[in-house]
Amino acid sequence: MSKMDLALNVNGLTYEIRVEGTATLADVIRNEIGLTGIKLMCNDGDCGACTVLMDGRPVLSCMMLAIDAEGTEIMTIEGLADADTGELHPIQASFVERSGMQCGVCTPGMILTAKALIDENPEPDEDDVRAALSGNLCRCGNYQRITECVLFTVQEMKAGE
Amino acid sequence: MADQFSVLGKKVPRKDAIGKVKGEARYVPDIQLPNMLHVKFLRSPHAHARIKGIDTSKAEALPGVKCVLTHQNVPKVHPQRKFEFLLDETVHRPGEEVAAVAALTPEIAEEASRLIEVEYEILPAIIDFEKAMEADAPLAHQDYDSNIYHGTEIVDIPRIEEDGYVRLVVGDVEKGFAEADHILDGTYITPLQYNCSPMPRSVVCEWEGEKLTCWADTQLPLYLLRDLSGSLGISQGNIRIIAGHTVGGYGGKTPDKTATLTALIAKKTGRPAKAAFSRAEDAIGTHHRIRYKNYNKIGVKKDGTITSMYSNIVAEWGSDTVVQYICQGSAILGACSMLYEWQNSKVESVGVLTNILGYGPMNGFGDPEAIYSVERIIDEAAEKIEMDPMEFRLKNCMRHGDKAMEYEQVLYGPIKWGILGSDLDSFPELIERCAEKARWKEKWMGWRTPMAVDGYKRKGIGISIGMHHTSFWRSSAIVKMNQDGSATVLSGAVEIGQGFATATAQVVAEALGIRYEDVSLNLSDTSAAPAAIGNVASSGTSSPVNSARIAAEDAKRQLLELASQRLDVPVDDLETKEGIIYAKGSSKSVSIAEICFENWQITGKGNNPLYQTIIDEKTGKVIHAYAAAVTIVEVEVDIETGEIDVLSIYSGHDTGRTINPLIVENQIDLGLTMACGWVRSEEYIIDPRTGVVMNPNMLDYKLMTFLDMPGSKDHHRILVERPSAWGPFGAKGFSETAMTALAPATANAVYNATGVRMYCGSLTPEHVLKELEGKDFSKV
Numbered sequence: 006m007s008k009m010d011l012a013l014n015v016n017g018l019t020y021e022i023r024v025e026g027t028a029t030l031a032d033v034i035r036n037e038i039g040l041t042g043i044k045l046m047c048n049d050g051d052c053g054a055c056t057v058l059m060d061g062r063p064v065l066s067c068m069m070l071a072i073d074a075e076g077t078e079i080m081t082i083e084g085l086a087d088a089d090t091g092e093l094h095p096i097q098a099s100f101v102e103r104s105g106m107q108c109g110v111c112t113p114g115m116i117l118t119a120k121a122l123i124d125e126n127p128e129p130d131e132d133d134v135r136a137a138l139s140g141n142l143c144r145c146g147n148y149q150r151i152t153e154c155v156l157f158t159v160q161e162m163k164a165g166e
Numbered sequence: 167m168a169d170q171f172s173v174l175g176k177k178v179p180r181k182d183a184i185g186k187v188k189g190e191a192r193y194v195p196d197i198q199l200p201n202m203l204h205v206k207f208l209r210s211p212h213a214h215a216r217i218k219g220i221d222t223s224k225a226e227a228l229p230g231v232k233c234v235l236t237h238q239n240v241p242k243v244h245p246q247r248k249f250e251f252l253l254d255e256t257v258h259r260p261g262e263e264v265a266a267v268a269a270l271t272p273e274i275a276e277e278a279s280r281l282i283e284v285e286y287e288i289l290p291a292i293i294d295f296e297k298a299m300e301a302d303a304p305l306a307h308q309d310y311d312s313n314i315y316h317g318t319e320i321v322d323i324p325r326i327e328e329d330g331y332v333r334l335v336v337g338d339v340e341k342g343f344a345e346a347d348h349i350l351d352g353t354y355i356t357p358l359q360y361n362c363s364p365m366p367r368s369v370v371c372e373w374e375g376e377k378l379t380c381w382a383d384t385q386l387p388l389y390l391l392r393d394l395s396g397s398l399g400i401s402q403g404n405i406r407i408i409a410g411h412t413v414g415g416y417g418g419k420t421p422d423k424t425a426t427l428t429a430l431i432a433k434k435t436g437r438p439a440k441a442a443f444s445r446a447e448d449a450i451g452t453h454h455r456i457r458y459k460n461y462n463k464i465g466v467k468k469d470g471t472i473t474s475m476y477s478n479i480v481a482e483w484g485s486d487t488v489v490q491y492i493c494q495g496s497a498i499l500g501a502c503s504m505l506y507e508w509q510n511s512k513v514e515s516v517g518v519l520t521n522i523l524g525y526g527p528m529n530g531f532g533d534p535e536a537i538y539s540v541e542r543i544i545d546e547a548a549e550k551i552e553m554d555p556m557e558f559r560l561k562n563c564m565r566h567g568d569k570a571m572e573y574e575q576v577l578y579g580p581i582k583w584g585i586l587g588s589d590l591d592s593f594p595e596l597i598e599r600c601a602e603k604a605r606w607k608e609k610w611m612g613w614r615t616p617m618a619v620d621g622y623k624r625k626g627i628g629i630s631i632g633m634h635h636t637s638f639w640r641s642s643a644i645v646k647m648n649q650d651g652s653a654t655v656l657s658g659a660v661e662i663g664q665g666f667a668t669a670t671a672q673v674v675a676e677a678l679g680i681r682y683e684d685v686s687l688n689l690s691d692t693s694a695a696p697a698a699i700g701n702v703a704s705s706g707t708s709s710p711v712n713s714a715r716i717a718a719e720d721a722k723r724q725l726l727e728l729a730s731q732r733l734d735v736p737v738d739d740l741e742t743k744e745g746i747i748y749a750k751g752s753s754k755s756v757s758i759a760e761i762c763f764e765n766w767q768i769t770g771k772g773n774n775p776l777y778q779t780i781i782d783e784k785t786g787k788v789i790h791a792y793a794a795a796v797t798i799v800e801v802e803v804d805i806e807t808g809e810i811d812v813l814s815i816y817s818g819h820d821t822g823r824t825i826n827p828l829i830v831e832n833q834i835d836l837g838l839t840m841a842c843g844w845v846r847s848e849e850y851i852i853d854p855r856t857g858v859v860m861n862p863n864m865l866d867y868k869l870m871t872f873l874d875m876p877g878s879k880d881h882h883r884i885l886v887e888r889p890s891a892w893g894p895f896g897a898k899g900f901s902e903t904a905m906t907a908l909a910p911a912t913a914n915a916v917y918n919a920t921g922v923r924m925y926c927g928s929l930t931p932e933h934v935l936k937e938l939e940g941k942d943f944s945k946v
Binding site: 035036039040041042043044045046047048049051052054081082083085086093097100101102103104105106107108109110111112113116131132134135136138139140141142143144145146147148149150151152153 | 177179180182183184185186187188189190191192193195196198362363364365411412413414416444445662663664665826828829831832833835836837838839840863864865869870871872873875877878881
């Protein structure tokens, strides 16, 4: 096994670390950087729980080598709330207010995937939300409520404009 | 009604919400301790084999390896009432642990486990549970004389008979069949299902001197405490289990031997150790929902009276005992007495051992499996007499006063029937409200008439009722008043995603008369919390939440007595609101904060009473705790592809009293989605020759997705509130009822759509196509 030097930009900070060439982005962020908001449900690209945003687009961090993420901007769930004020992102606030989670393992992946959707399409309808999130599994069966939370965020953001 | 309360019934935000949306909630796999070792397991590739020789020298020589455990160097103990030893010289299933390896990284541990050389003597294995019952079948356990479970020293079931059957009888079934106009029978296999917790099993152990701390992803910290204490031979006081944020387990979060082995490694090496299963290990190395083969026979009169019901339930246990027998007790009771007012009923049930993974509890705990078959033969009976299946259920469903029992009584005795509480009158109301919401009368076109036919696509509608025990069990809690007037609840139960922390805080705030924000919780730390059953069998509301309510009332009593002395006002003339104690009709008041500051430490204690103490005044009989559910489903079946689409769901539930509507709806959705998966897509495949699970991953084992469930306009939750005798403020455990009624309703809807009764269990496209093969659809 060979170690490689890597500069990784996560949530606006650059981490200079030495990692195994075979290490996944999920393992490096969880174990080396210590941001454990990335959750591993399948560790096999099947469930969406480990989703992070890479240059604003959702990617599965368990399916990507850490060394391939160099030069990109990565956002994990820890980077979503306002860094200065601590204020929750509207999607996070909506999940809190409407019980958008149960055991919470799929929650970070759901929220980040929903953020990518709203950033790209600020007015998605129910079908858009269900399609965008269809790669994220929730074993607690919270699909109705999660859809409701995302749609409510859309309405609130629209009203706030 | 909810207006009489200040916190109860309100949609307050969950106590665990902010941590979970920010990624701050710490789960067991997230724990990293300095110097921590990682544990991996070598697992048996064989269904049944004896270990003739095991050579660990190459593994031990690999740099970074710190400890290797095999059957030769661990204590010979049975973890949690299992047949198999901690590490056994004989392996009884593919995937059974043969050795545990601890190393500096998980990768080294895994590599080392592959360097262990094992010489196996292959033993005859029995995979098929029906063949296992035959006299000349190979034995699943060589040191047990039969594959039919008939009691052992490890698990003693007093009511098990010599032939391995447990029986429950009401009236006289033969007399009942003689009175019937029609007799119908059928055999139903229930689908396989993997709990598939969002996070695979994990545990971290660390010792300081003689004290063990164990961070465990478990829904039963108390049982783990007992098990570790017994297996390691140390006192419970020297073990601290912290369950923290437990991941949804749906009945599967019991780490048993994984925790013991990890604790042994940590002890031996003097370093903390962590075992975290991969998804594949979790899929083959933890227990799954029991498979049942149910034979049902029903007698019915032309006017819709049910005269007799007989059930023979064969439960496939797999290779070891977890608590299968208790699930089976629940299934027996479910089939015998819980749904309909049988006058004559007999159930007999047997558990069968095989050399595959172990089966155990999963959401519904025996009830979904019993109800899956009962609710289908009920449909067939309604068809025989040409009665609307909704009306047939309305006529026969259980009501207040009908006979009831605890399922432990089925196994341990005494067989003494009590009654159901008045809340069970909710069955007729739920049937009527669901039917109205679904517009059943318009959509039900009569037997053998689908709702619509469009080429290959056929629409149908079906109904089922369901029920689950709400588990009023022993549980204890402490409410500690802090010196600023806030309260901390100490409870041994677990927040597993079901909303336990939030519900407890709402109930305690209501009972104390303080704000919801002023209640915090310290859950499932066994060094601080009094014993609680944990969170299983929908017991949360009726058991640990209820004991927290009793503790809060105890603290409140003390607060009022102190306030009474201080204000010179009798206790009865005091009232409390948002943390202030007022004298009624005067300006005198004192804050709870002042009382708490002056009196140093006020602590309330709560112990749930025994179920036997809740007696109906009129009859003198024990009142038992159940919750009712009704589900109507519309499906579209594509007879060309075998695919079933669930178009709409109408699901009615009785919560007793809704503590938090948001959380109640979350829990309903959980059961409905899991039941959809159970009946439509979640089938794990066991190789019939080797017993190996063929799809231990989340691609080939198919959970429901957003797109598999109906959209918001077609997803309906209907709530009724009939306060129960057992729970806090009339609330009761109901969550698992959502799992019980959807699957049979779906199967009945598929019959309505296709005219074919499918007895195969899982209704995956593959099975549906097989069932439809050769059927003539030209007429309807």
